[in-house]
Amino acid sequence: MENMNKKLILYDIDGTLVDTGGAGTRSMNYAFHRLFGIEDAFRAIPMAGKTDFQIMREGLKAHGLPYMDGNVEKMMNGYIEFLEKEIDNPHKHLMPGIMESLQLLKEMEMSLGLLTGNLEKGASIKLGAFGIKNYFLDGAYGSDDEDRDKLLPVAIKKFAAKGHEYNAKDCVVIGDTPRDVQCAKVHGANCIAVATGPYSKTELLNTDADIVLDSMEDSEQYMRFLGGK
Secondary structure, eight states: OOOOOSOEEEEOOBTTTEEOTTHHHHHHHHHHHHHHOOTTTTTTSOOTTOOHHHHHHHHHHHTTOOSTTTHHHHHHHHHHHHHHHHTOOTTOEEOTTHHHHHHHHHHTTOEEEEEOSSOHHHHHHHHHHHTOGGGOSEEEOTTTOSOGGGHHHHHHHHHHHTTOOOOGGGEEEEESSHHHHHHHHTTTOEEEEETTSSSOHHHHHTSOOSEEESOTTOHHHHHHHHTOO
8 A cells, every 4th residue: 555644753652752650660670579579670770762671681680680481571571560550650741742743743644653662561551541542553662672773674564564655764763862863763764852851952962863852842843854844
C-alpha cells in the first residue's frame, strides 16, 4: 500500500511523553530486592536512554549476579508486576505540550509510533495510565532488541507490515537523551530533542539533533521543521 503521509514520528516515552513519578525505577528496585535481597540496587546505574534489558543486565553485573539462570526473565516479570501497581501514583504527569503535539500531528495525518527502551508491556502500562496509548499505531521496544541503535529498523518493519511504507529518512525520532539522537542518526533519520528529561538544552545542543526544544510546547518550531506551517 502506498504511503500518503510524509513522515513517521517516533516518540520516546520516559522524559519525553511522560514522567511516571519514579514508578519505573521503584519497580526495578523492588523486583531486584524481592529476587536477591538487595535494596536500591540501581542507585548507581544511570537509566536514561537505555533499554530495560540493558538496565537489568547492568544491575545484575554490578552486584556480581549471573545473567543466566533465568535472572533477566525473572527481573522482567517482577518489574512488570510492580509497575502495574507503582504507576498509580500522584506524582506522574504528562510532559509539557505532549497532548497538543499528539493532536496536531494526528490532524496532519502523520503516522505516530514509539521508539523506546521500555519493554512492550511496560510501555503499554505507562501509556495506558495516561490515556494516550491509542495515539500510537505501533512501535519498537526494548523487548525487540537490547541495543537501542537497532530499534529504528524494527519500527519501520512493523509499520510496513501494517501497510505504511517508510524509509529511515522519512522518520523523526522525538526524545530527551543523546541516545535518542544517536539511535536516529545511525540510520540517517531526523531527531527532535526535548530538554524535558535529565539532559539540559545545552547538553542536547551538543548532539546531532536536528532541532532542540525546551519542550513540546514549542509547537511553532517543530511544526515548521516538520513542514506543517
